[in-house]
Amino acid sequence: MNKKKILRVVTLVVVFSFTLTFAAFAGPKDKLPPGQAKKLARYNFDYNTSANFMKEKGIIKGYGNNDFGFDDYVKRGDITVMMVRAFNINTIINKYVENFEDVEYGSYYYDAIVAAKSLGIAKGNGNKTFNPKNYVTINEAILLIERSAAVVNSNVKVEDVDLEDLYDDTELDEYATRSDIANMLYYVLTGDEYNGEEVEDTNIDTIEYTIKENTVLTLDEDDIVDAFEDATDDEEFEYVKFTLPSTSYGKLYYDYNSATNYDSLVKSTTEYYDNSDPNISDVTFVPKTNYAGTVSIKYTAYDEDGDYYTGIIKIVVEENNFSLDTIEYKIIENTVLTLDEDDIVDAFEDATDDEEFEYVKFTLPSTSYGKLYYDYNSATNYDSLVKSTIKYYDNSDPNISDVTFVAKTNYAGTVSIKYTAYDEDGDSYTGIIKIVVEENNSSLDTIEYETDENNSFTFDEEDFIDVLEEETDNDLNYVKFILPARNEGKLYYDYSETSNYKSVVTESGKYFVDSSKYISKVTFVPYTNFDGTVDIAYTAYDEEGISYEGIIEITVNED
DSSP states (O other), X not given: OOBOOOOOOOOOEEESSSEEEOOOSSOGGGOOOTTOOBOOOOOOOOHHHHHHHXXXXXXXOOSSTTOOOTTSBOBHHHHHHHHHHHTTOOOOOOTTOOOOTTSOTTOTTHHHHHHHHHTTSOOTBTTTBOOTTSBOBHHHHHHHXXXXXXXXXXXXXXXXXXXXXXXXXXXXXXXXXXHHHHHHHHHHHHOBOOOTTSOTTOOSOOEEEEEETTOOXXXXXXXXXXXXXXXXXXXXXXXXXXXXXXXXTEEEEEEEEETTEXXXXXXXXXOBBSSSSSBGGGEEEEEOTTOOEEEEEEEEEEETTSOEEEEEEEEEEEOOOOBOOOEEEXXXXXXXXXXXXXXXXXXXXXXXXSOOEEEEEEOOOOTTTEEEEEEEEETTEEEEEOOTTOOBBSSSSSBGGGEEEEEOTTOOEEEEEEEEEEETTSOEEEEEEEEEEXXXXXXXXXXXXXXXXXXXXXXXXXXXHHHHHHHHSOOEEEEEEOOOOTTTEEEEEEEEETTEEEEEOOTTOOEESSSSSBGGGEEEEEOTTOOEEEEEEEEEEETTSOEEEEEEEEEEEOO
């Protein structure tokens, strides 16, 4: 097995306001020279080796019944506890050291977090909050591990332990699993790696497959049995066990139909047979979403006498460069766009010579641009947020035509939303929905009203209809109001007097020309004894959803 001595942890005494003692995992001879950064080349770790190492060292502890939950996400409080265990950090707490405000005293992670904070390992949000109950991302986990390594070994800088190359840039913001933490810590603490391209002691010819990204591969029992018999002069094949790949590459499932429909995850301890259940031909490799590269899965085949032979299944996951034509839309800021299923299906059929469209998945845009909603009416009235794992169909629910993009308030610019369309055979094709959100530069004529001090004034919908038609020739659908300052007055709906009204007008409320919530039932009530001019901003929406800004100017005369 190829070795790289990236980092061996050495004994170090660090003095801040108290003394911390660290235990060595190896001697100083294995220490990384100062400034010698070593880039990793994306290694496929032997899952059992790293997992067993974590269990034996007591770094990752299970839930009981030998269940260690290596596919579970890790919370920020839990990874800090793992760092303390991994680097043997003494958590004797100085009473003058203040913990983060949101770390509850007496919690199981309290001492670990305050120790990590004191050492500069855990920095939180401006040293105020740490969010210990939130899941840690891969990028955050890398930072915590690298800082811990650098603190423990005074000759190692953070950049000397480069774990980012284990992942694509798109994966760094994903949540880290216990398996991810195990693999990274195993590498840092031992310098040992399992490279799927160079595995020692394999005596069966490598089995090679090629698939496209975001597609799956179901194994063929004949390939494994044939490779076994070729290497053993026709010994009688009995069963096989698989060494699980890192979840950063993908997972092995048994009896797989979809990510939410499968019998079980493959286990490294389970025996898989060629002529009985569990059967090799029901084992499926599912690469991680958008992963492209080479995955090498080690397996051990046994004969009827219990003798075993090792081999490699090499799976090349090719990048899917076959893109669909870009679908382009244009909207005005502070308006929404509901997708049309025909646009996506047409782009798919044009690019695939009329393959049968099955469903689509969306890559969610950054929330700094906006969000995708399903069955949207308003920000407070929608069925759900769109999820990247859900399939959306053209002829059944959940339907593509019920997906709506809602731009962030006052955002103007271009948003590109990646989507992946699938045919009935499971082949995938990628495309882009490009949405240009234009600034709303159209301002309506000011609507002017006049009333006396301590007298209310009810709006007339005809005034709003007229100013919109003068500007655009479009029909008014509804308006939204920006509320006036409290010391100027309030807007009420269906008003008789302050103790008798249907509701207070809200900024999220829509007030229509011809529905149950009429513009002509909105009343301005000036603040007691107020006199002067009040400007109330509003947004008018036409029947196509395009919005226009306007001002209502109300002069309140002194009585």
